Amino acid sequence: KKDIIIIGAGGVGRVVAYKCAEQKETFGRILLASRTKSKCDEIKEAIGDDRITTASIDAMDTPAVVQLIKEFGADLVIHVALPYQDLAIMDACLEAGVHYLDTANYEPEDEAKFEYKWQWAYHDKYKESGIMGLLGCGFDPGVTSIFTAYAAKHYFDEIQYLDIVDCNAGDHGHPFATNFNPEINIREVTQKGKYWENGQWVETEPHQFMKELTYPGIGPKNSYLIYHEELESLVKNFPTIKRARFWMTFSDEYLTHLRVIQNIGMADIEPINYEGKQIVPIQFLKAVLPDPKTLGTNYKGWTSIGCRIRGVKDGQERTLYIYNNTNHEVAYEETGTQGVSYTTGVPAMIGAKMMMTGQWMKSGVFNVEEFDPDPFMEELNKNGLPWEVEQDIDLEL
Numbered sequence: 001k002k003d004i005i006i007i008g009a010g011g012v013g014r015v016v017a018y019k020c021a022e023q024k025e026t027f028g029r030i031l032l033a034s035r036t037k038s039k040c041d042e043i044k045e046a047i048g049d050d051r052i053t054t055a056s057i058d059a060m061d062t063p064a065v066v067q068l069i070k071e072f073g074a075d076l077v078i079h080v081a082l083p084y085q086d087l088a089i090m091d092a093c094l095e096a097g098v099h100y101l102d103t104a105n106y107e108p109e110d111e112a113k114f115e116y117k118w119q120w121a122y123h124d125k126y127k128e129s130g131i132m133g134l135l136g137c138g139f140d141p142g143v144t145s146i147f148t149a150y151a152a153k154h155y156f157d158e159i160q161y162l163d164i165v166d167c168n169a170g171d172h173g174h175p176f177a178t179n180f181n182p183e184i185n186i187r188e189v190t191q192k193g194k195y196w197e198n199g200q201w202v203e204t205e206p207h208q209f210m211k212e213l214t215y216p217g218i219g220p221k222n223s224y225l226i227y228h229e230e231l232e233s234l235v236k237n238f239p240t241i242k243r244a245r246f247w248m249t250f251s252d253e254y255l256t257h258l259r260v261i262q263n264i265g266m267a268d269i270e271p272i273n274y275e276g277k278q279i280v281p282i283q284f285l286k287a288v289l290p291d292p293k294t295l296g297t298n299y300k301g302w303t304s305i306g307c308r309i310r311g312v313k314d315g316q317e318r319t320l321y322i323y324n325n326t327n328h329e330v331a332y333e334e335t336g337t338q339g340v341s342y343t344t345g346v347p348a349m350i351g352a353k354m355m356m357t358g359q360w361m362k363s364g365v366f367n368v369e370e371f372d373p374d375p376f377m378e379e380l381n382k383n384g385l386p387w388e389v390e391q392d393i394d395l396e397l
């Protein structure tokens with residue numbers, strides 16, 4: 001059995017802890033560590049498993065993380081704190097000689113720009129040390145990339161057009177709230193859009209392109225083209241792709257709030273001086289918005305995330321839609337948190353299981369689509385994220 005450290009005790013950390021504790025065959029001791037230890041203790045209490053211990057850690061403090069890993073004797077660190085800490089934790093894993101997994105790619109705190117280049121640069125160092133880093137193993141990135149790999153393996157000779165569609169048709173009853181960390185979320189959705197076409201990136205204004213797309217079991221929803229990080233690795237790993245885009249649903253109400261927040265400067269990441277104290281507007285905003293963790297209580301409805309793919313098989317054009325629908329209430333009942341944290345935390349556990357059972361194990365830094373999708377897809381069905389495949393349908397795109 002393998003001993004693991006989970007860093008981060010937000011909504012996602014909570015689901016990862018629940019799901020890893022269930023995998024008694026694979027995981028032994030579990031250390032849940034985060035900046036605020038009381039949040040770890042609360043999760044440990046809720047799960048009620050004495051293999052879980054807790055600790056306080058500042059993940060930016062690499063020597064402290066190294067010490068924590070060595071004292072505990074971990075085989076793997078699952079990082080589900082924030083993307084700002086990716087490199088600090090990757091450094092710690094390198095120094096301590098343990099494997100690493102995360103769900104979001106590195107973003108410098110002062111730049112609002114996420115790219116894989118910083119993490120891919122660790123590949124040789126990880127390879128030489130005989131350890132593995134698995135990047136982006138949540139839902140998107142994560143499952144969407146594995147759906148693509150699965151489609152490429154079983155349904156296509158060549159994937160040519162890829163549209164990842166992400167719908168949250170849930171209702172949490174608040175006029176405005178974000179489903180995961182507000183700072184990360186608002187930074188992501190307010191930046192310019194970008195998609196891949198004919199070998200290059202095409203930039204768009206924020207929310208410039210909108211299409212009404214119909215989601216299974218949900219119905220039509222306005223979906224906006226945004227940039228999303230898995231596009232970067234997918235077009236690299238599947239070079240036959242001619243066009244790759246990402247669409248996310250936003251309600252008019254959500255967009256109106258977002259526009260106001262931006263117009264009045266509350267989404268800014270530059271510190272301002274307020275009564276002699278430096279404050280970052282978006283961090284202050286985070287402090288007044290509902291904590292995503294608390295949204296679960298009254299969250300109703302479904303998420304639906306998947307890949308709409310067009311390509312060629314045996315000389316014929318073919319379309320495929322592969323997706324998962326998750327119910328917020330069911331997720332809450334099982335883990336005490338809403339569907340967005342659930343759809344992120346379950347794949348992180350499965351990725352950890354793939355690594356710790358040796359099914360996905362090689363030295364270096366990798367994205368999830370570089371491994372055999374089949375065992376992962378099987379685990380999704382067993383662990384609360386069942387998926388569906390529809391063939392030769394109108395993709396609307």
Ligand code: NDP
Pocket residue numbers: 007008009010011012013033034035036039057058059060080081082083085103104136137138139140141142179180181184292293340341343344
């Ligand atoms: P939350 O904000 O709810 O939780 C983040 C946790 O990290 C908190 O417990 C926080 O502690 C802790 N933390 C923050 N900074 C540090 C630090 N320096 N040292 C130690 N702990 C720290 O976020 P979520 O749980 O919603 O999201 C977690 C991650 O999952 C994020 O990286 C997010 O981008 C990613 N994600 C990925 C998705 C995917 O599909 N791939 C989808 C959704 C999220 P404290 O409480 O003290 O602030």
